[in-house]
Amino acid sequence: MPREKFQALTEQMFYILLCLKDECCGTDIMTRVETLTGGRVRVGPGTLYNLLEQFAEADFICQTRVNGRRRSYILTDRGRSVLREEYDRIRIQAQDYVQLMGEEETS
Amino acid sequence: MKDVKYILNDTDLYDYHRIQEKLTRFAAEGWHLEKIANLFWKFRRGEPKQVRYEITYSADASVYNSRPTEAEEELADLCAEAGWEKVAAYDQLQIFRNEDPNAIPLETDEVQKYQNIRRNMMWHQIPQYLWMIVLFAVQFLMYGSALLRKPAAILSSSVTLFILMGCAGILIEYAVLLGSNLLWLRRAGRTVDAGQAIPPNRLSRKSRWVQWATTALYILGLLFWVEPAFGLSVLVLTIVAVVISLGTLAITKWLNASRTVNTWVPALVTMAVILLSQPILSPLLTPAETPEVQFPLTLYQLTGERSADRLTIEVDSSPLVSHGRYYDFGGKDEIQYTLVDIHCPLFYDMILNDMEQDYIRTRDYQGDTIICDELRELIGADYLRRSTSPLGSDRWFICWEDRILDLYADWDLTEEQIAILVELLKP
Numbered sequence: 001m002p003r004e005k006f007q008a009l010t011e012q013m014f015y016i017l018l019c020l021k022d023e024c025c026g027t028d029i030m031t032r033v034e035t036l037t038g039g040r041v042r043v044g045p046g047t048l049y050n051l052l053e054q055f056a057e058a059d060f061i062c063q064t065r066v067n068g069r070r071r072s073y074i075l076t077d078r079g080r081s082v083l084r085e086e087y088d089r090i091r092i093q094a095q096d097y098v099q100l101m102g103e104e105e106t107s
Numbered sequence: 108m109k110d111v112k113y114i115l116n117d118t119d120l121y122d123y124h125r126i127q128e129k130l131t132r133f134a135a136e137g138w139h140l141e142k143i144a145n146l147f148w149k150f151r152r153g154e155p156k157q158v159r160y161e162i163t164y165s166a167d168a169s170v171y172n173s174r175p176t177e178a179e180e181e182l183a184d185l186c187a188e189a190g191w192e193k194v195a196a197y198d199q200l201q202i203f204r205n206e207d208p209n210a211i212p213l214e215t216d217e218v219q220k221y222q223n224i225r226r227n228m229m230w231h232q233i234p235q236y237l238w239m240i241v242l243f244a245v246q247f248l249m250y251g252s253a254l255l256r257k258p259a260a261i262l263s264s265s266v267t268l269f270i271l272m273g274c275a276g277i278l279i280e281y282a283v284l285l286g287s288n289l290l291w292l293r294r295a296g297r298t299v300d301a302g303q304a305i306p307p308n309r310l311s312r313k314s315r316w317v318q319w320a321t322t323a324l325y326i327l328g329l330l331f332w333v334e335p336a337f338g339l340s341v342l343v344l345t346i347v348a349v350v351i352s353l354g355t356l357a358i359t360k361w362l363n364a365s366r367t368v369n370t371w372v373p374a375l376v377t378m379a380v381i382l383l384s385q386p387i388l389s390p391l392l393t394p395a396e397t398p399e400v401q402f403p404l405t406l407y408q409l410t411g412e413r414s415a416d417r418l419t420i421e422v423d424s425s426p427l428v429s430h431g432r433y434y435d436f437g438g439k440d441e442i443q444y445t446l447v448d449i450h451c452p453l454f455y456d457m458i459l460n461d462m463e464q465d466y467i468r469t470r471d472y473q474g475d476t477i478i479c480d481e482l483r484e485l486i487g488a489d490y491l492r493r494s495t496s497p498l499g500s501d502r503w504f505i506c507w508e509d510r511i512l513d514l515y516a517d518w519d520l521t522e523e524q525i526a527i528l529v530e531l532l533k534p
Binding site for chain 2: 010012026027030034042043045047048049050051069070071
């Protein structure tokens with residue numbers, strides 16, 4: 001089941017979905033992810049191609065436009081929900097970290 | 108100085124580590140990949156350069172597609188935007204190059220990369236190996252069961268032995284290839300789950316040696332094991348079939364035919380050409396006629412009666428067994444006998460059991476007598492059975508150290524005739 005497959009998103013998955021909150025084509029996604037993360041997260045074209053295919057299959061994203069061979073995508077409601085769940089998971093992890101490690105460690 | 112060279116490809120399609128290493132090394136020496144096929148890769152001379160080659164796989168790509176699929180082209184476009192130029196593709200293999208050492212890698216997620224490789228292997232390579240194993244296992248079992256039913260006849264035929272060993276060799280080859288790739292997939296999965304990079308497929312590199320060894324043995328067997336004219340004809344026929352098949356595929360792809368047409372038409376055309384050329388090929392493929400066979404024992408030597416009808420039912424010989432069935436009819440009397448020489452002691456018991464069962468099943472008189480040791484020692488045999496029928500037939504089953512005789516005469520042999528028989532047929 002796709003939901004179990006994407007139960008915990010990798011950083012690359014997370015940022016690709018995040019960038020697709022607005023309509024975006026495959027090429028621009030690579031640039032946006034790198035810009036957004038300051039170069040910390042980079043998505044290779046082969047990885048991006050496979051993930052877009054899997055996200056579309058799992059109904060996390062849908063195709064909006066096709067211009068020649070350039071396809072544009074945007075998050076679906078399901079995709080937004082998955083992204084939100086991942087954000088909640090990360091946030092709770094961060095809170096648990098602060099709680100355990102104390103304010104001093106996190107400043 | 109040549110500007111183009113062709114390199115024999117001995118790398119598994121999914122051993123991408125090795126492919127990348129080789130291409131990078133060649134580029135540093137000034138040889139840049141231009142085109143790839145299954146066996147030979149084409150390189151063109153250029154400036155020595157530090158070039159990065161990276162590989163990915165496209166599951167819907169196939170050697171039977173006339174053109175790259177839409178998915179392949181989309182992938183190529185995406186890669187091109189990131190500075191990766193598509194150099195060549197064969198089957199699912201897609202090769203890209205980039206001269207920028209700082210360019211983002213083609214794949215940045217080892218888990219995704221592994222899953223893509225696994226998907227491609229499980230859809231394409233693994234089923235192909237399984238089909239070959241099933242096909243040749245069926246062939247091997249068919250010939251194997253024939254061996255159990257007629258061991259002397261099968262073991263004495265160089266051609267049949269070659270086919271049997273050939274099937275076994277191919278079975279082993281594909282079992283090794285399948286096993287090594289499945290083991291690597293499992294190991295790679297565990298490594299990636301532990302957060303590490305996919306390890307190189309070193310097992311497949313070793314298993315390629317098995318493939319080359321099997322191919323070499325097949326060719327050597329055709330040239331030196333079976334009759335030379337027959338073996339050479341089969342080899343030439345194989346090469347012609349491959350050329351016709353590849354040539355037809357090139358034509359259908361040039362005509363932009365569908366994948367289904369590209370898959371089936373070359374195979375059907377090749378089969379049709381071979382079938383239609385049978386009248387020309389048949390004399391070449393039939394093992395050379397042996398000169399008139401010398402009968403080890405004739406009716407004339409036993410009774411003085413001239414033969415009216417003499418024929419050899421089966422006469423064949425291999426390094427393992429020589430086997431002959433002879434029939435000599437004189438108008439009044441007749442003899443039929445099977446004479447088997449076992450050159451390899453491993454098969455003696457198997458052949459003995461089979462021939463003795465045949466003797467028991469086909470003798471005229473069901474109650475035979477085990478001859479007393481005196482006569483057996485006189486003949487010098489290890490084992491002897493005789494069955495004489497009230498109707499006047501005489502059936503002998505004699506086993507020497509490496510020869511077995513099953514002889515039928517339609518009269519009771521005299522002592523003198525037994526002595527002649529022993530003198531002529533005892534090894």
